[in-house]
Amino acid sequence: MSEHAADPATEAFLAHRSLLFTVAYEMLGSAADAEDVLQETWLRWAEADREQVRDQRAYLVRITTRQSLNRLRTVKRRREAYVGPWLPEPLLTAPDVAEDVELAENLSMALMLVLETLSPTERAVFVLREAFGVGYDEIAAAVDKSPAAVHQIAHRARKHVDARRPRNVVSPSAARAALDSFRRALETGDLQGFLDVLAPDVVLVSDGGGIKRAAPRPTVGADKVARFIVGGVGRAGVTVTCDPTVVNGNPGLLVRVNGELDGVIAIRVEDTRITGLYYVRNPEKLTHITSETPLTLR
Incomplete structure (x- = not known):
C-alpha cells in the first residue's frame, strides 16, 4: 500500500490503522488474526463508495468490527481444541503506553482473559463501548x-466483566516494583523471595500451545506457584535471566533460558502483591515482541 500513499483511500485507512488494529486485537486477543482482519477491512474499504461515507473513522471501525466478529466465531471453536490453557498473544508496546492508565488496563492480559468469557457479540459491544x-x-x-x-x-x-476484572489497579511504578522483586526471585531461585511478592491467592497460567511444556491447568496459591517455579527451574538445571519490558501496556518480562528466549511473563498486581502471572511460551505467539506495536483507543 505504500506505493499508493497519495491515494485518498489509502491515506484514510493508514490514518486510522493503529485504532483499527487495536479494535481487532481487543476483540480477538491475537495479533495474527487482527492483521488478517485489517487486510479484509482494507479490501472492503477499497471497494466502498466513499462518496457516501460521512464519517470515515466510524465506517472503518464498523467494517473492522464485523470482520472481527466473523473471525471470533471461528477462533472460538479453534480455541476449544487448544492444548492446555490459552493466553492472548503478547504485544511489545512503547513505555509511554503504560502511563496511559485507560489504555494499559484495557490491554492488560488479565482483562483480555476476562473478555474471553464473553460471547462474540457481548465482547464486541463491550470493547466498542x-x-x-x-x-x-x-x-x-x-x-x-x-x-x-x-x-x-x-x-x-x-x-x-466488573465481577471478574482486577480490582485496585496500581500505578505503573508499583507494578514495576512488584515485577522487579519477582524477577530477582526467578533469577536466583529464591523461594522466600517469591512468597514475599506473591499474593496468597495468586494464579499462574502458562501457555505452551502443545509446542512447549506448560502446566495443563492454572496453578493457584503462593506456596504452590513458588514451589512449581523453583522446582521446575531446579530440575531443568538451567540459567534463567529476565529483561524488563512493557507487554500490552503493562510491565512484563522477556524470559531467557541459557541465553535463548523462552517466553514472556505478564503480571496482574493488586495492592503491592502479584495476583496473576501469565507466561506465554508458545513460540507461535512470540512474533510481536521484537518491535513495538502502536496501539490507541482514539
Missing part, C-alpha cells in the same frame, strides 16, 4: 442489532 467510547447507534450498526438490544447487551457484559 467501554474501551473506544463508540455510541450505541454506531455499535448497533456494526453488530446488526437494535440500539435497545445493544443497551441490554452492554449492561450484561459490563456486569459480567
Whole structure:
C-alpha cells in the first residue's frame, strides 16, 4: 500500500490503522488474526463508495468490527481444541503506553482473559463501548442489532466483566516494583523471595500451545506457584535471566533460558502483591515482541 500513499483511500485507512488494529486485537486477543482482519477491512474499504461515507473513522471501525466478529466465531471453536490453557498473544508496546492508565488496563492480559468469557457479540459491544467510547447507534450498526438490544447487551457484559476484572489497579511504578522483586526471585531461585511478592491467592497460567511444556491447568496459591517455579527451574538445571519490558501496556518480562528466549511473563498486581502471572511460551505467539506495536483507543 505504500506505493499508493497519495491515494485518498489509502491515506484514510493508514490514518486510522493503529485504532483499527487495536479494535481487532481487543476483540480477538491475537495479533495474527487482527492483521488478517485489517487486510479484509482494507479490501472492503477499497471497494466502498466513499462518496457516501460521512464519517470515515466510524465506517472503518464498523467494517473492522464485523470482520472481527466473523473471525471470533471461528477462533472460538479453534480455541476449544487448544492444548492446555490459552493466553492472548503478547504485544511489545512503547513505555509511554503504560502511563496511559485507560489504555494499559484495557490491554492488560488479565482483562483480555476476562473478555474471553464473553460471547462474540457481548465482547464486541463491550470493547466498542467501554474501551473506544463508540455510541450505541454506531455499535448497533456494526453488530446488526437494535440500539435497545445493544443497551441490554452492554449492561450484561459490563456486569459480567466488573465481577471478574482486577480490582485496585496500581500505578505503573508499583507494578514495576512488584515485577522487579519477582524477577530477582526467578533469577536466583529464591523461594522466600517469591512468597514475599506473591499474593496468597495468586494464579499462574502458562501457555505452551502443545509446542512447549506448560502446566495443563492454572496453578493457584503462593506456596504452590513458588514451589512449581523453583522446582521446575531446579530440575531443568538451567540459567534463567529476565529483561524488563512493557507487554500490552503493562510491565512484563522477556524470559531467557541459557541465553535463548523462552517466553514472556505478564503480571496482574493488586495492592503491592502479584495476583496473576501469565507466561506465554508458545513460540507461535512470540512474533510481536521484537518491535513495538502502536496501539490507541482514539
